Amino acid sequence: MKKPAWLNVERRPAASGRLVFAVSIIAILAALVVAGIFFQIYGVSPVRAYQVILKGALGSWLGLTETVRRAIPLLLIGVGLTIAFRALFWNIGAEGQLLMGAIAAAGVALFSGLPGPLLLPVMFIAGFAGGAAWGLIPAVLKVKLGINDVITTLMMNYIAIYLMEWLIHGPWKGPTARGFAYTDQFPRAAWLPTLYGTRIHWPTLVLGLLLALVMYILVTRTRSGFEIRVVGENPDAARFAGISQLKTTLLVMFIAGGFAGLAGVGEVAGIHHKLLGPLNISMGYGYTAIIVAWLARRNPLAVIITSFLFAIIISGGDVIKVSLGLPFQLINVFNGLILFFLIGSEVFIRYKASFSFRRQ
């Protein structure tokens, strides 16, 4: 594309946080305006639609708590993904890692025979291990064999989905499920406590917030974090400095997979209390979290905000389904539009335009 002579475009050396924030907000607002057109097509005024959404997602106790609840898995997975993305490991496999964590937790809850108080802690450990193991496989494949991480993590998602389906149709089908494809309900001791009257399984929430903080410290103040950043920003320099690509990649996927596994534990121990159809558990959180992490510009603390933002959108989708009778799929249109505006806005962040009308 030829640029007109009076337009100078140069790369911006480093974008200030404020600029990034401002541009992102503008992009999101622009997306909301365009999405408003769809509401209009259905005969609902965009203003009224957004009013209903905000009220439904934030303006009532039920709405607010549901939004927070939706944010929990997004937060956990998002934090893990920021670490992986920092090392340029494109983990698309969070869905599968979440499911493996759920499977591990279910296995402990249903079959381990552990005494009550031990169940939940062991479930979390097992869930972390399950997700981490699932994430480490693509990591090894990338470092040892040079296989593209996007592809392997994506494929592993489906393997995890069918593994869970096989379990709930076959060996793990619950006798009390009367032939339906579910496991038995977990024993009560394996149920996460929720904030009174809500669906917020707060231990997982607390865990997520804590881990966000810990990861922020890891990335900014520890040696491992430094190594991760170098591997991501300048792989050649990393090699010269003797930083082990293998160790770093394994570490980030251990974290990212493990955190996704924890999210899986939260979903089955806090919300469903059994295993059901995999897509009913993972609900696309693994994919949405990619955007949550990307939007947070790989800052673990910022994930707290972006996960909440996307939780509002998902919650909004529930609202329009019930109150406006609009198809839930509108939310995917929403998400897609927001993403595209954000992608488009990247240009403004990465490049600086200046005008010069003097003859060159």
Place this chain on the structure above:
Amino acid sequence: MGWEMWIITTLSRTLAYGTPLLLGTLGEIYTERSGVLNLGVEGMMIMGAYSAFTTAYITGNPWLGILVGGVIGGIFSLIHAFASVTLKANQVVSGLSLTMLGLGLSGVLGRGWEGKPLPNPIPAITVPGLSKIPILGPILFEGQNLLVYLTILLVPLLWYILYRTRIGITIRSVGESPATADSLGINVDRVRYLCVLVGGVLAGVAGGYLSVAYRPAWTEGMTAGMGWIVIALTIFAFWNPAHGMLGAYFFGALYILSFRLQPWISPEFLKAMPYAFAILVLVVVSRGTLQKRMGAPAALSVPYTRGEE
């Protein structure tokens, strides 16, 4: 029914089900060969399915529907091309957003269309004479449709273009080393746009096939993850159209068999096979010299900016 008939009907169904897989794969092969990773195939396929169905329903002409499906898929892919090539944005995010957008848009627009039967689907053909050929006849020439045949013909055509023509070399060099291609005067951006467009059009046609020929109806989310299998298939095929054909029919056969063999083999096992195979194949190939000849385009998913390498 004897063994022979069982195999024949299985292969015949495989041909029918494998066609959209093959179409999508051929398109994605071209896209990825030029160095652009398109994870938005599912979104393009379903938009193709929706637009093809509604066009065919309204105009009564299923072929027009297929055409429109391809066009819509192409337009969608241009969004991805713009984001990936011009804006040099993250291709993974761009592709995923397209999938989301496509699924969402088709779900929203398609709401009133569910359950409407298509009065004029693409007709099933039985070729007189040819269908009497033992074994091959009933598989290839009975109950298939024109689109199946066109797809099969596309394979040698696209293979030839990719490996034996100047255009093909251009595409492949852009995907392997855009800097080199650029220094030779090739317009990297234009080549990539073109390849992404080809991928989008074929994905749209594949979706149209589903809603106008295979199972003439519209259902929300009807592509049911076929787009992701296409992405797996592209790797499985080593980015080679000829292997793509084998792979598409092989994966198609696995799906068909998951019903036929249900009394004996767990269907989940068979359904997971395409994905596990893709990984397996990559592992096998990555060892040793095969990598050089059959590996991924070196510049896959890396945006190219002149002077920035």
Place this chain on the structure above:
Amino acid sequence: MKTRFAVVTLVAMAVVFSLATVAMAKEYVPGDPLKVGFIYVGPIGDLGWSYAHNEARLICEATFPWLETVYVESVSEGSEGLYIDKLIQDEGCDVVFTTSFGFMDGTLDAALRHPDQIFAHCSGFKRNDNMMTYMADFYQIYYLNGLMAGALTETNKVAYIGAFPIPEVKRHMDAYTVGVREVNPDADVHIRWIYEWFSPPAAKEAAQALIADGCDVFAFTEDSPTIVQEAAASGYASFGHYSPMYDFSPDHIVSGQIAHWEAIYLDFLAKVYAGVYTAHNLANVDYWWLLQEKAVEMGAKPGMLINPVYDDQLKAVTVDDPVLGTISVYDLVLKRLEQMSDPSMVFDPFNGPIYDRDGNLKVPAGLRLSVFELTTMDWAVDGLVGPWE
């Protein structure tokens, strides 16, 4: 410092504000306008299960001027809790119907959470003071369809494509097979599972798989007309399911099962309106409604029991019945229909002796199956061939 303070204050305000909106939903007063919510597991356009429930909802709204309804479609199992809460708190519903087995635990939790609201769960077995269960079951009709299938098959191989291996589907398969075997002791019923309620491509391939195995008459439990169309494309007969599917194949559809959920809905809602049913006396209310209550109907479209195209074929095949003598299948079907629609249910398909396919006697002579045994049915009648899980 300032920003942190501002953020904390804002959050505190948000929490306090939203707490203030916790409305305690009130208990319904009989005679007041009634607002009812419906939760569907699939899209209302599926022309199957959810479609039928929605049609019934529309009939209720048209019948009762004091009734207002709202619905939520495509609710995935496991998510029903929050939609129930929204229906009650945001939409002010007094009664909520949840129309899928998978919603059972979620509905029960909601019933415990909202003791003043009324809940009704379809096809389940857990109840509460404010939660009843209901089901319009097809097993009698599947038996009648089976009689016809046994008469029409020329290969002695009949197909049944099921969604999930749950008692409801197994019960229907068993009833169908009892019917098939009564007319044609040499015929087998071949099974395939789809593992989804709604999946046209899977239904298509499953049908093709059974066609390849030699089946020529098709019955199914799947929420789309796909199998009707697939069978018809090969010239084979089929039975519609749940919604009138006649239009999809006027030449090849024999009969089918049609649900009239409105029979149950109208009865229940009228009783709620009159104060007969409240949020305190539902623990033993279980609508197990069949032909005699007119909750279900046989046919490919309302009013057409058997497709006239098949009349001659059905009249040409005869059966020797110990009670009725030698009778054509056509007349047998009508006779049995009459017997089962009789309030005293003169006939039941599961009259003993009935053996399962391993040779065990499951229903002794002279006995029938209880409702409990029907709703937990897990065994395969002799004559069923194929995977059972």
